[in-house]
Structures are given as structure tokens and as C-alpha cells.
Amino acid sequence: MKKILYIDLDNTLVNVQSGIDRLTNAEYRRYEKRLDEVPGIFARMEPISGAIAAFQTLAQSFDTYILSMAPWGNASAWQHKLEWVQEHLGAGTNGPAYKRLILSHHKHLNRGDFLVDDGSAVGADRFEGELIKFLTPKFPDWNTVTRYLLERADTPPGPVPRTKQKSRSLRSIGLQAVTCPAR
Numbered sequence: 001m002k003k004i005l006y007i008d009l010d011n012t013l014v015n016v017q018s019g020i021d022r023l024t025n026a027e028y029r030r031y032e033k034r035l036d037e038v039p040g041i042f043a044r045m046e047p048i049s050g051a052i053a054a055f056q057t058l059a060q061s062f063d064t065y066i067l068s069m070a071p072w073g074n075a076s077a078w079q080h081k082l083e084w085v086q087e088h089l090g091a092g093t094n095g096p097a098y099k100r101l102i103l104s105h106h107k108h109l110n111r112g113d114f115l116v117d118d119g120s121a122v123g124a125d126r127f128e129g130e131l132i133k134f135l136t137p138k139f140p141d142w143n144t145v146t147r148y149l150l151e152r153a154d155t156p157p158g159p160v161p162r163t164k165q166k167s168r169s170l171r172s173i174g175l176q177a178v179t180c181p182a183r
């Protein structure tokens with residue numbers, strides 16, 4: 001079974017500053033100190049460098065979910081977070097984040113093995129698994145995080161041929177693998 005991995009959105013997958021940079025002067029003045037409440041701000045944000053490729057890679061080896069908080073005072077952020085995920089990770093059933101977006105103010109209630117998050121608010125610091133603190137000296141970027149996580153995955157990346165899996169599990173319980181002719 002794959003280990004459960006949660007990944008935060010803001011400043012982990014999403015470059016929040018890129019949305020702030022696109023605000024008009026009037027918006028900036030009106031919402032100063034509560035910029036996450038600007039209507040539509042999340043729709044203007046770009047992914048963090050390497051985040052999309054990392055998510056796609058990690059989703060092959062982990063049971064991967066997005067776990068993010070959306071501001072209570074900005075209803076459009078709830079919609080725009082979903083739209084951001086659909087735009088950058090795909091909206092269809094084949095997308096690695098299909099129906100895997102969790103918006104919560106209580107991250108500690110989600111059980112799992114790893115949480116990649118730049119912050120410790122809304123329960124991240126009480127997460128029962130390992131908190132991988134993004135944008136810190138130990139985990140400064142997605143290359144570092146991806147390497148660290150893949151070393152701890154139960155499932156290697158990429159498809160494993162069925163016959164190989166079978167003979168490995170037989171050997172592991174002390175039985176000899178029997179190869180059946182293809183039909």
C-alpha cells in the first residue's frame with residue numbers, strides 16, 4: 001500500500017507572491033494586510049518552480065493529496081483554489097490531483113505519513129506524520145523534497161511489470177516462482 005502524502009498549496013505548490021505582484025494599486029491599498037481576501041487573487045498565481053513536475057512524480061509513488069487552508073473571509077478563494085488545481089494539474093480523471101483537493105482549517109485531523117508545508121498553522125504543526133517544512137535550509141526546493149520522499153516511498157516510481165512483482169513476492173515468502181506460458 002502506498003504511503004499517504006499531503007501537499008500544501010500556498011507557498012508550497014503555489015507562488016503567492018506572483019499573485020500579489022499582479023494586483024492593481026487600488027486593490028493593494030484596499031486590502032493591505034489582508035491580501036488573501038482580494039477577490040480572484042488565487043487565479044492570478046503561478047506554480048512554484050518544479051512544483052508541478054514534483055507533484056506528478058510523487059503521485060506515482062504516494063497516495064497524494066493537496067491539503068490547503070482557504071481564507072474564511074474570501075469565498076472566491078475556495079473556488080479559485082479548485083480552478084488552480086484543475087488548470088495546473090488537470091481537471092480530468094487522469095489528472096494526478098483528481099478529487100484530491102482538501103480545504104481545511106484543521107490539518108492535524110488528516111491522517112497520513114507526510115505533509116509538505118511551508119507553515120505550521122491550522123494544525124500542520126500537530127500533524128501525526130512527518131512534517132516536511134518547505135522553504136527551509138533542509139528542504140529549500142522541490143528537487144530536495146522529491147528526492148527525500150522517494151527514498152521513503154513504499155512504491156518505486158513508474159509502472160512495475162506484473163510478472164516481476166509476482167516472482168518477487170513469491171521469493172520473499174520462500175517459494176519458487178513458477179513461470180506460466182503466455183496464453
Ligand SMILES: [Mg+2]
Nearest residue numbers: 008010011118
Ligand atoms: Mg502555505
